[in-house]
Amino acid sequence: MRAYFLPYIEAALQKAGIETGTEIQIEKPTDKKFGDFSTNIAFLLAKEARKNPRELAGQLIGLFAFPEGTVTKTEVAGPGFINFHLDPGFVMRSAGAVLEEGEAFGCNEAGKGQKAIVEYVSANPTGPLTVGRGRGGVLGDCIANLFETQGYAVTREYYFNDAGRQMQILAESVRYRYLEQCGQVIEFPTTHYQGDYIGEIAETLFIEHGDGLASLDDLALFKETAEGIIFSSIRRTLERLSITHDKFFNEHTLYQSREGKPSGNQQVIDALDAKEFIGRYDNATWFMTTKLGQEKDKVLIKSSGDPSYRLPDIAYHVTKFERGFDLMVNVFGADHIDEYPDVQEALKILGYDTSKIRVAINQFVTTTVGGQTVKMSTRKGNADLLDDLIDDVGADATRLFFIMRSKDSHLNFDVELAKKQSKDNPVFYLQYAHARICSLVRMAAKEVGFDEATATGEGLPLLSSEPEIELASSLLDFPDVIASCLRFLEPQKMVEYLHTVAERYHKFYQECPILKADENVRDARLALSLCVRQVLRNGFRILGISAPESM
């Protein structure tokens, strides 16, 4: 819709002799009486045109030259809005085209030839995924799906570290539990991982080795076993939510020198050093962020000689640039919010174009059960597990609930609502609309020999009642909604949109008889239903939820 009309608005501005870099905003008015779409350009351009908005708008409306049969009325309203009213026939014709476009409806090639990387989940293998992690995982997956609709070649990446101090603690934790299995009485340190899964890993080792490892000082076996078991559990959990990755990037590779070249970490140090942003004192190596106005420098290499997480993080992002990505999206939780600016500053100093990086930060999740709020905590062992949530409410509800609120708001996951089988539950409401259409199409095939394979949208202009036009009109918004989701890295808008489509379909279904209508009208209504089904499917695919054919 926006893409269709934008050129005509630009042409009108040109005719008026207005040259401007101002972005033209086309919006859908909340009130129907203000037309099908409107623009506020007269406000935005009033100052530079040295006219008042109403006057400028009045001048502009004479200059629009839309194609025959599209816009029926253009008017100036309020303090200077320009409102456009669409020809219902145009709306119906356009909606009918959804059938021909099928899965491609909503897609375009804006990102063709461009490489994008979306990094998400990136949890270290120190324990099973928690509910909080799930939100970022689903968000990242949806964002990757969104970019794919624009023709980007998307790489989905998981960045992890299996070296480092946390893994050491993990190995020790397993060893303590293992010694308990062997019958030793030990005091389990409060600093270590408390979760039940540690005991289970220890049990696996005990079953396999008996007490043969009790005097083993080397932690390698404990670490490897734990990592193997935990990683496969993480992957299994992600798989249940249809979250996939093309690549698991091991942080450790940044520590290794290759082909005679220094390691990625070392290259970052050298490059920052050359720009005089490296300081060496207190036995450590520092990124001199005080030079950028920050209060303290940041440690890159600890006095122990090991890099802090910040250094490989920078080196990791360097690899993204070296791998030639045109767009890099990082998805992470609010607990990492302070880490990112340092990485960005370092990359800027190293001469990389950080405008290619976009960051999506999601706030935390609390779950409520029976009105009681349960806070999700990490690392304590009492953290709620994502797997348990999926067991409880299913994969579709888990996914949808994670993204049906904006990522910036703290999510209140109502477990009971997610299980409800009624319109209160958005998952059900959306899927029911889809199932209802499938059922209708099955019935039509049986009763009146309707063949969906040969159906076309050509008859849609026969339909002219309000529920039909409203429904068709909402279908045309789909590409704009995708654009909006991408602009804000916010799939929540898609959920809201699909809810509107479903709602209008239910209303249409209620008010317009389909199988009992005259043949031409019947087929047109069936075709419209197929268009709705297609939009729902395309939307569901972006959100990663299933499209059940019956319920």
Add this chain to the structure above:
RNA sequence: ACCCUUGUAGCUCAGAGGAUAGAGCAGCAGUUUCCUAAACUGUUGGUCGGCAGUUCGAGUCUGCCCAAGGGUACCA
């Protein structure tokens, strides 16, 4: 102490500086000889956390204050 996010109807939340602030749920009143009532229709409900400012115009931008969550490691 500082930094980030949030604060909008009883509840959960939308609101890209613009029109009379919107949905959904709950509440209240209705709809089934008819394709899925797992649905639909109508309706009640607001000091947009508070105060000041910028603007022709502020829920939206700025400052201060209040409240909730998160972060401020030679942990990741």
